[in-house]
Amino acid sequence: MSEPVSQTSAGYYLQGLVQHLNSVIPQRQHKNIECWMEDVELIIGSKNQGHGADIGFLSYTASWSFERFPFKELDPAVVMANVIAWLEDNDQHRDIYELNDPNFDVEAESDTTVTMTLDVEFIEPIMVVPEPDGDILWQGQKWALAPYEIWTATHGEVFIANTLPVA
Secondary structure (H helix, E strand, C coil), rough: EEEEEHHHCCCCCHCCCCCCCHHHCCHHHHEEEEEEEEEEEEEEEEECCCCCCEEEEEEEEEEEEEEEEECCCCHHHHHHHHHHHHHHHHHHCCCCCCCCCEEEEEECCCCCCCCEEEEEEEEEEEEEEEEECCCECCCCCCEECCCEEEECCCCCCCCCCCCCCCC
């Protein structure tokens, strides 16, 4: 049985966490949120995954700034808890690469608003699939950035044979 890998579980962690936070934070606040990548590093190391390949990895820090955040309407702890919950559910590389825990800071602006900052370290695969019209020339063929299917065994059987000679 094959299952397509979602964009979030196959990488693109920054976009996945942005979408999640946007679903939690009131729409009128979205204009006061900025997000960007810092300390971007490419890690070379390819691995054939059957229906595609990891051509390498992208390591970065995702940084958020939440300005004029109405802390009396939405407790910053709710945002913090949602960050942790999303990472637990979606970031399969966090434990493997022993990434630091997120850094979250809250500073008062007024009696009703705060400025919050959030930094999250990520490492994610750069996934490619063979594509005749792809933009990437690698190993003599064209590839495109895209998640690939991962086939997962749903059952298995183990056979044990006696290898000792019968006397």
